[in-house]
Amino acid sequence: MFHALITGANRGLGLEHARQLLERGWHVTAAVRDPDAASELKALPQGEGKLDVVAYDATDFESPKRLAAEIDGPIDLLFANAGMMSPETRNFGAAAGDAMALEFRVNAIAPLALVEAFADKVAASEMKVVALQSSRMGSIADNGSGGGYGYRGSKAALNAIGKSLSLDLADRGIVVLILHPGWVRTDMGGPNGQLTVQESVEGQLDLIARAYGNPAMSGRFFHVSGQDLPW
Ligand SMILES: NC(=O)c1ccc[n+]([C@@H]2O[C@H](COP(=O)([O-])OP(=O)(O)OC[C@H]3O[C@@H](n4cnc5c(N)ncnc54)[C@H](OP(=O)(O)O)[C@@H]3O)[C@@H](O)[C@H]2O)c1
Structure with missing residues (x-):
């Protein structure tokens, strides 16, 4: 049985990943900021070899080390999905500041801390895939509208x-995948997004399945459609 650890799994894309992986018979460790408040997640099948819910705060760089010490066995899929978009860092004029530092902490440094803590467990697994939930907004070549400094x-x-x-x-x-999930209808993506969470997660899980044993996919930036995105 494959074992996935996914961060930010209490809502949005992370919750749907947990749901679909459990349906496919995976063991899922869902790492969330507030396990007590994760009621939708905890309604999924829990227990031995199914869903485990653990506490994780992306702003605390010790958090992944504690988790790695607690979790037994290999991790086939390590998915750094938790992320944030701060409205305070969107526009030129007052973007630079603590809100932007927090965004870098959560969106960029925390995924690295997670991989540093779990690399041994991923290397010991059968599948050996790391997925980073990026965004097309992070493409410099694709930036045609400016703004969005922090995100x-x-x-x-x-x-x-x-x-x-x-x-x-x-x-x-x-194998390290850098993923853009599409514009998805979640709290972050808003109601006008082009994809449902189900559609986006199905596409992302197809890419992850293709990455199994496929080093040619490592270090590439993929749209959920499977196309390479420009840096
Ligand atoms: N939706 C889109 O269109 C879209 C497009 C491109 C990329 N993405 C990326 O996809 C990922 C998931 O986004 P989403 O659309 O599902 O957004 P969402 O519904 O806003 O969910 C964000 C998730 O990240 C978690 N999170 C935020 N800060 C955290 C922290 N400090 N520690 C631990 N967890 C934290 C949230 O936990 P709490 O519930 O505790 O806040 C929540 O589970 C993000 O990395 C986002 O940048 C989304």
């Missing part, structure tokens, strides 16, 4: 980190 900057930093991880972890057989 764009932090996702571009995540992309750079993902590329380095793909090179540094290649000799351990780990």
Whole structure:
């Protein structure tokens, strides 16, 4: 049985990943900020080899180390999905500041801390896939509208980190995917998004299945449709 650890799994894309992976018979460890408040997640089948809900705060870089010490066995899919978009860092004029530092902490540095803590468990697994939930907004080549300083900057930093991880972890057989889920109807994506969470997650899980044993996909930035995105 495959085992996935996914962050930010209490709502939005992360919750749907947990749901679909459980349906496919995976063991899912769902890492969330407030397990007590994760009622939709906890309604999914819990128990031995099914769903485990654990506490994780992306702003605390010790959090992944504590989790790695607590969790038994290999992790086939490590999915750094938790992310944020701060309205305070959108527009030129007052974007630079603590809100932007927080965005970089959560969107870029926390995924690296997660991979650093779990690389041994991923390397010991059968599937050996790391997925980073990036965004097309982090593409410098694709930026035709400006603004979005904190979100764009932090996702571009995540992309750079993902590329380095793909090179540094290649000799351990780990495939690192940098993913854009599409524009999805979640709290973050809003009601006008083009995809449902079901559609986006099905597409992302197809890409992840293709990445199993496929080092040629490592360090690439993929649209959920499977197309490569420009950096
Ligand atoms: N929706 C889109 O169109 C879209 C497009 C491109 C990329 N993405 C990316 O996809 C990922 C998921 O987004 P979503 O649309 O599902 O957004 P969402 O519904 O707003 O969910 C965000 C998730 O991240 C968690 N999170 C935020 N800050 C955290 C922290 N400090 N520690 C732990 N967890 C934290 C949230 O937990 P709480 O519930 O505790 O706040 C929540 O589970 C994000 O990385 C986002 O940037 C989304």
